[in-house]
Amino acid sequence: MKILVVLVLLGLHSAAAVIHSLKYIYTASSQVPNFPEFVTVGMVDDVQTDHYDSNTRRVEPTLNWVKRFKEDDPQLWERDTENLRGHQQVFKANIETVKHRFNHTGGVHVYQLMYGCEWDNETGDVNGFAQYGYDGEDFISFDLKTMTWIAPKQQAVITKQKWERVGEGERWKNYFNKRCLDGLEKNLNYGRSSLMRTELPSVSLLQKTPSSPVSCFATGFYPDRAMMFWRKDGEELHENVELGEILPNHDGSFQRSVDLNLSSVTPEDWRRYECVFHLSGVKDDIITKLDKTIQTNWGKTGDGRDGGSPGFPLGAVIGVVVVLLLVVVGITGYFIWKKNKKGKDGFKPASTSDSGSDNSQQNLKA
CATH class of the missing domain: 2.60.40.10 (Immunoglobulins)
Known part of the structure; x- marks a missing residue:
């Protein structure tokens, strides 16, 4: 098994770019030394905006303009914190479920969910992503265009059948087309001066x-x-x-x-x-x-x-x-599967709030 430690730091679109994105990454880990068992990272236009982990158990903004967002709507951030505490428990159970399916007992293991949406502000096109990974490889992902779950691993077929039975794809679709876009718009309004700047080298x-x-x-x-x-x-x-x-x-x-x-x-x-x-x-x-x-x-x-x-x-x-x-990895690093994906590196589950996620919108159990 190979695990790649990476960091997300301030990768923004320029003023001329027309594609904007809101993404989240959840990472549950097992027996990783000196690393929280559950970590989440939020990003706008590939810029890290917030962070949560099982040690602090709170969502914290990582940029000044995000801090202003939090000050203007503290109740929203409190709801996000409670939601992520719920996700933490679900992911703790999920990694054990997936480990069992792969006949893994001890050792280091990582289970991830990456999701979000992209919006073309010229054409109005919306693209949504939801991808799960386990130990550096794809586990299951959602295809918004076909409204189907793709299970490249035999161990994920059970999850695919369960989520198709309960209509999980429709919930993701509703999130991508409404709440994700609403959250992206709010974040872009708060961070416009920073996100749209241009500096020559x-x-x-x-x-x-x-x-x-x-x-x-x-x-x-x-x-x-x-x-x-x-x-x-x-x-x-x-x-x-x-x-x-x-x-x-x-x-x-x-x-x-x-x-x-x-x-x-x-x-x-x-x-x-x-x-x-x-x-x-x-x-x-x-x-x-x-x-x-x-x-x-x-x-x-x-x-x-x-x-x-x-x-x-x-x-x-x-x-x-x-x-x-x-240094930065020690503070804000997270695990991401090694497969080199074209374009964006994936995203996390749907959110009913403007900045985070909501357990009620996701059937996250594998």
Whole structure:
């Protein structure tokens, strides 16, 4: 079994984006050291907005604008807290049920529910998601278009038959089309100034050694909808290029890098190459030509010229990121199955409130 610990931090759509989302993630775990047995995370446009766990037993906002939301409607947050305490008991029972179906007794195990809705503010289209996972793999999911439950595991067929018998799909549909959208609208109104902001990055060219790839490193951009690539003579390159993932910075902005292998390129041809950074919603790209000064570990550029910042280690950048990830994971991390899903990473069950979930709307027992 493989478990991937990930975090959700401040991933927002830009002002030009037309797809908005409200999502929740429930995670029940068994015998995981130093980790609550039940954790939930709420997100708006992929930004973490609230957190609940079985240790604190309270829903707490994680952003200032969410705190204002709570101050304006404290009763709503109290209801959400009570609902999640109920979910905690259901999930505690569910993980034991699923473990029994897989003939698992001891050891570390994780059971998750991820759900939510997406809304296209130009077309008005609504898409809803409800996905359950167990020990890093899909367990059962709901297809809103066909109104059916999909059980990729034989152990989930019992749950599929039960939920189809009680009409659980219809309840999810009603949630997606009404209450989820209402909650999304409220959250967008409160967080508009933060969710819609745009920040351009600083871009640097980095290289560890004369034989290492040149890394085009962009940091400080916001939101996380960004593209980076190398091009030669105006044409985008696909060979000898490695694109890194978008990672969060400690201040809520993001960073990304794209590496170019220059082992077969002569120094005279360097100026034919350039790095392009494109941020969604921003008209002009940031273009960095390869003949600019490169920050290195040895104080010279790759072609032997005196370089920019001697002793600057690319590894230090990565190291700082890793440390920050570990720190934040210890606070707000959660388990998510390893399967790489296209688009969104899934969601949690329906909610009758504007910010959380309601047990009365979900037959969550597996």
